[in-house]
Amino acid sequence: MVRKSKASGNRTVFKSYIFKVVEKEVKVDGAVETFHIVNTIPATRVVAVEGENLVLIRQRRLKVGARREFIEVPGGAMDRKHKETAIQNAKRELAEETGVTAKHLLRLAPVGYTKDPGLGPGVFHFFLAKGLKGIAGQNLDKGESIKVVRLNLKTAVKMVKTGKIDDLATAFAILYYNQFKSGKPK
Numbered sequence: 001m002v003r004k005s006k007a008s009g010n011r012t013v014f015k016s017y018i019f020k021v022v023e024k025e026v027k028v029d030g031a032v033e034t035f036h037i038v039n040t041i042p043a044t045r046v047v048a049v050e051g052e053n054l055v056l057i058r059q060r061r062l063k064v065g066a067r068r069e070f071i072e073v074p075g076g077a078m079d080r081k082h083k084e085t086a087i088q089n090a091k092r093e094l095a096e097e098t099g100v101t102a103k104h105l106l107r108l109a110p111v112g113y114t115k116d117p118g119l120g121p122g123v124f125h126f127f128l129a130k131g132l133k134g135i136a137g138q139n140l141d142k143g144e145s146i147k148v149v150r151l152n153l154k155t156a157v158k159m160v161k162t163g164k165i166d167d168l169a170t171a172f173a174i175l176y177y178n179q180f181k182s183g184k185p186k
Contacts, residue, residue, distance in 0.1 A: 018077055022120075040115060040122030044090040045075035045169050047108055047177045048098060048129040053150045054174065055132065057097050060145065071149060071159070072170045074098050075124075086112070086125035094129055098148050099138045103131025109176060115169075124169050128177065153178060 014021040019040040026033050048055035058069045074097040078089040087105060095101050105127055112123035140146055151159070156174050159165040165174065 017080075019122075037120035038122070039120050041077050041080055042086065042112065042123045042125065043075060043077045043115075044086055044093060044125045044127060045073045045173050046090050046094045046102075046105075046127045046129050047073055047173050048094060048100065048102065048132060049177075050132050050150065052152055054153060054156050054177075055098050055100060056149045056151055056156070056170075058147045058149045070167050070170075071151075071165050072167045073173045075169070087127070090125070090127040090129075095135060096139045096141070097144075097146050099136070100129075100132045100134055102129035103133065105129050108173070108180060113172070126173050126176065128180070153181070 009025045011023045012020055013023050013036070019038055022037045022039060024035045024037055026035055055074070056071050057074050058071050060069050074094050076089065076093040076097075078084045078086065079092075084092070090105060091101070094105075108126040108128040112125045115122040115124055138146065138148075153174075156165065157178050160171045160174050165171055
């Protein structure tokens with residue numbers, strides 16, 4: 001059963017380019033509770049397909065410990081300053097991080113998926129890129145160090161299932177594409 005609640009005050013306690021943290025007091029069943037909500041900007045993830053291989057990236061994520069690298073699908077946060085759309089962001093991130101462009105860029109999933117409803121609003125948009133073509137090379141943001149990795153789809157699925165690929169958005173994208181490819185999702 002969902003409890004009755006009524007929000008009262010909001011106060012921004014931290015703000016950065018990527019997210020802000022809002023403290024919100026909510027009256028739940030007569031008692032006031034304080035919640036911290038992380039508002040993140042929308043982001044994209046791109047499943048780039050080259051024959052039977054996926055074009056992935058390998059990078060260290062300082063936010064979760066630089067001692068290991070993560071294998072991920074390309075993608076990133078949408079540029080608020082330039083009012084970038086999801087498809088514009090997917091094209092830009094794919095080119096910047098992998099050095100390839102796509103002849104065909106389609107929504108892989110029909111909707112944007114909430115990143116983590118336990119933290120707050122924020123959406124991932126998933127795209128499928130086919131007809132890949134190399135360009136001049138990567139165009140990484142300052143501080144990024146990304147290696148391009150090509151993995152067979154079967155290998156990538158196995159790595160997700162064994163925890164070797166453990167970024168949730170990447171795991172979802174790979175498994176969703178695997179089902180999509182077999183004709184199962186509608």
